[in-house]
Amino acid sequence: MDWVFIKDVKNYDGKEVTLKGWVYNKRSSGKIWFLIMRDGTGIIQGVVLKNEVSEEVFHQEDKLTQESSIIVRGLIHADKRSPGGYEIVVRDIEVVQIAKDYPITLKEHGVEFLMDNRHLWLRSSKQWAVLRIRHTVYYAITDYLNQNGFYRFDSPLLTPNACEGTTTLFSVPYFELGNAYLSQSGQLYLEAGIMSLGRVYDFGPVFRAEKSKTRKHLTEFWMMDAEAAFVEHEQNLKIQEELIRFVINAVLEKNPDDLEILERDIDQLKKADAPFRRITHAEAIAFLRSKGSDIDAQSDLGAKDEVLLTENSAVPVFVEKWPKEIKAFYMKRDRENPNLVLGADLIAPEGFGEIIGGSQREDDYDLLYQRMVAENMPLDDYRWYLDLRKYGSVPHSGFGIGLERLVQWMSGTKHIREVIPFARTIYRLKP
C-alpha cells in the first residue's frame, strides 16, 4: 500500500493508501468517529466506522491524543462533508507514539505561552502556513536573482568591524585577535564580489544588538543583499521592483491555501503587483507636514510616517534622495544636489513598513575617503574597501531585503516573531 502525502490524496480517489503524520483533532459520535490528521503537507479528515474496522482499531479513539504520531491505512474518497473535499475511510491505525498532555489546544493562547512553546506552536495551522510562505519567498528571491545574472556570494558572518558603524553589534571573543563582531550586513563584501563576478548576492542571517522592541524587529534575521556593477540608481530601483513583483506572484501562485488559512486579503497583494510609486525624501517630508506632522527636514521616517505615506497606496513606495547626513557613508552623492544621496527605501503598503534599503554606492576614492574621515571611521580596517575604488572602480548599486519583513507583508502577519521559526528578540533566546 503506497505511502502518500496528504497534499497528493486527490490523485488516489478510490484507492487504498498509507498516511503518516500526527493527530490534529478528533471528534467522536458513538459508532462513528472522525480523526483529523496532518502530515506536514496538508490536513485530512479520517472516518472510523464501528462496523467496518476491528474492535481494537475502533477503540484507538480512547487512546489517541492531540499530536500523537500515527500511521493510518484506508480508502481515499471524495466527500463534500469533509474539510478539503477528500477523506480517508480508515481501515487501520498504527500508533507510533502517544503524546501526553500536549499543551497547545485549538483554543486561544497568550503570546508568552505560545513563544515558550514555539517548538510545538510551529505545528499549528497558521504557523505552518506562514512557514510555507516563507519558503516560497526565500526561493522566489533566489530564483529571480539566479535568472538575472546574479551569483551567490557568501559574505562572512564574523567580521572585524561594523559595516555601517552606526548600529550596535554582538561581539564574540576571537582567539588572539581580540573581538570579532557578528555581521549586520554583507554589503561591503559584496562590493568586492562584483568586481569579480559582476552581480552577486548573499542571503543569510545577520545580527543587530539594538534593543529594539517592536513588532518589526528581531536581533537575528535573514537578509538578502544584492550588488551589481555598472548599475546606477535608476536601474537599481527597477531591479528591486521586478524582484518584489516576482515574489508577490510566486506567493499568489504557490500558496493560495496558506493565504486562505491566514485570512490574508489576496486582493491587496494582487493590487501591489503594479508599477511602484516613487517620491523623494523632500516630497515625503512636505507630504507629512501637510498631514499635520512636525517632522524635521533632516529626519529619518518613523513608523507612523511610513504608514501615512502608504495609507492610500496599493503599491509599495520608494522614498529616494535622502539628506546625506542621515544615511550611510557609502551612499553616492546626487550629482544634481550634493546634499543628497542616491539611496532609496522601499516601503510596503498596508502598514508593513520598510522592506528594502538600497543605494548607488560612492565609487570615487576621494569622496569616499573624505566621508570616512569625517565619520571617524577606522581607516585601517577599511583599507580593502577603499582599494575597490583604486583598482578599476565602477558605478555600482545594491540593496538589502529583510526576509522576515517581506514574509510579514506577504502573509499579513502582525508580528515579525511569527514569520521566523525561532525568533530572537531582546528578551527571548529560548527555545
Added chain:
RNA sequence: UCCGGCGUAGCUCAAUCGGCAGAGCGGGUGGCUGUUAACCACUAGGUUGUAGGUUCAAGUCCUACCGCCGGAGCCA
C-alpha cells in the same frame, strides 16, 4: 533605554465597594452513526508572580523586586 499595561487552575479568562477563589477549554469517566474549534452529563484540578506592609479580613489597597506584553527610538 524611555513611556504605558498585565501577572488568578495545564491554557484563556472572571471574581461588584476589601468580605466563601469561579467558568470555558484541555485531562478523566460515561453517552451519541456525518462531525466541522462537534455536542450532552458527571469528575479531578489553586502557595492568586516573589518578598514585605496596611487591615478584623487582601486576588483586590501600598512599597520593592521578578517576569512578560504593547509602543517609541534605531533599522531590514
